[in-house]
Amino acid sequence: MANAWLAGTLVAIVSGAVGLFVVVRNSTFAAHAIPNGAFAGAAGATLVGASPLLGLVVFSVASALGIAAFGRRRNDVVTALALVTMLAAGAAFLAASGAYEPAIDALLFGEVLGVSRGEVLALALLVVGAGVVLALVFRSLLYASVTEEVAAARGVAVRALDTVFLVLVAVTAGLAVPVVGALLTFALTVGPPAAARTLVARPGRALALATALSLACVWAAIASAYLSGWPIGFFVGAYAAAEYVSARAASSWRERRARP
Numbered sequence: 001m002a003n004a005w006l007a008g009t010l011v012a013i014v015s016g017a018v019g020l021f022v023v024v025r026n027s028t029f030a031a032h033a034i035p036n037g038a039f040a041g042a043a044g045a046t047l048v049g050a051s052p053l054l055g056l057v058v059f060s061v062a063s064a065l066g067i068a069a070f071g072r073r074r075n076d077v078v079t080a081l082a083l084v085t086m087l088a089a090g091a092a093f094l095a096a097s098g099a100y101e102p103a104i105d106a107l108l109f110g111e112v113l114g115v116s117r118g119e120v121l122a123l124a125l126l127v128v129g130a131g132v133v134l135a136l137v138f139r140s141l142l143y144a145s146v147t148e149e150v151a152a153a154r155g156v157a158v159r160a161l162d163t164v165f166l167v168l169v170a171v172t173a174g175l176a177v178p179v180v181g182a183l184l185t186f187a188l189t190v191g192p193p194a195a196a197r198t199l200v201a202r203p204g205r206a207l208a209l210a211t212a213l214s215l216a217c218v219w220a221a222i223a224s225a226y227l228s229g230w231p232i233g234f235f236v237g238a239y240a241a242a243e244y245v246s247a248r249a250a251s252s253w254r255e256r257r258a259r260p
Contacts, residue, residue, distance in 0.1 A: 001226065007115040008218040010127045011172075011179045012188070016214030017134055018172045019193035020207055021165060025145045028190050029076060030067060030166065033083035035173040035185040037063030040090035042177065047097040053122055057174035059086065064170035068163040115178055123175055130171045137164055142203055179218070184233040191240025192217050195247035213243050 022031045041059025042052040063082050070078045115123075134141075144151040144158045152158045169189070176185040192213035193206075200206040221235035 012214040012218040016211035019189035032186040037086040043093035060170035064166035181233040187237040195243040198247040
């Protein structure tokens with residue numbers, strides 16, 4: 001349980017921070033597709049006897065780089081092709097490795113109680129690296145996300161920032177898959193940040209609130225999964241959706257009160 005709380009906390013922090021840009025940039029489709037690359041990577045690593053975490057990160061980053069390289073004009077088409085390609089690769093790797101059903105279930109829906117102390121340390125290193133990169137590009141990435149044409153006209157390297165952003169999404173996916181699973185990783189990177197953006201307009205406060213809501217979602221999901229025995233991915237998806245619905249209701253109530 002100690003490893004589960006540590007891993008969940010690390011995943012929540014990076015998911016909330018990166019997820020805010022996923023919402024601002026309307027990149028939820030990429031946030032859904034890239035974790036499936038992570039799923040294929042874990043399956044491939046299992047096949048060759050390597051670390052699943054290494055496979056998760058390598059394949060998800062490869063998916064992100066592919067989308068960044070070929071998806072400038074037709075991002076939705078390239079993202080969809082990356083999604084189906086990685087799903088096919090994952091199915092082939094699992095069939096070749098003969099992995100038993102619980103292992104497949106853990107990849108798809110998460111198994112936070114199976115995270116080891118060594119994996120927690122690796123997660124911590126990846127989170128620190130992702131945090132440093134995000135801090136360095138925060139202002140430029142926010143500028144390019146809100147007004148891309150103006151940022152490009154002022155000399156901001158928009159294409160390079162797109163690639164950096166997708167790699168950050170890929171690292172986040174690689175971190176989150178062991179905890180919440182490939183199918184529901186994007187729920188954590190979309191639900192809490194979308195709720196935060198609904199409630200708060202200023203970027204700094206939205207970032208802090210997105211991280212706080214992501215932490216609350218993961219902590220509540222871990223406790224619920226431990227008490228019920230159900231997959232943690234179910235609770236992450238349910239609580240993330242509940243946070244967003246609650247935020248929309250609170251925002252609507254606040255707007256009605258503000259009307260004369």
